[in-house]
Amino acid sequence: MSNLPKDSGVTPKTSIERSEGASVKCVSATHAILFESSDDRCSVCGERLEEEDEDGTEIRGRGLLVWTRGEERRYEEPQLCPSCASAIGVSALQRWEIEEDEG
DSSP, rough: OOOSSSSSSSSEEEEEEOOOOOEEEEEEEEEEGTTTTTBBBBBBTTOOOOOOOOOSSOOOOOOOOEEETTTEEEEEOEOOHHHHHHHHHHHHHHHHHHHHHOH
C-alpha cells in the first residue's frame, strides 16, 4: 500500500470520500516527522543507509542543493542511498549531454 517506513511518523490513509462520491488517497503526518533525525536515511526514498564497510568506506551518496534568498546563499548536502545516488547522477549526465547537443 505505501512505501513509507513503519517508524516514519506518517500514517497512510486509504481514502477520503468527496462530496461527488469519488475517493481520494491521502497521507497524514504527525509532528514527530518534523523533528526526526534524517542522518541515517536516504533523503529521496527514505531507505535506511548502511554503516561503513569493514575497510572504512561508506556506501552512501551525497547530493548538493544550492539556493539563494536575496544576498544569502544556502547549501545542503543530503545523504543518498547508492541506488538513488546512481539514478540522480545518471540523469544529470544525460541532461548535460542533451544540453551540449542542442547548442
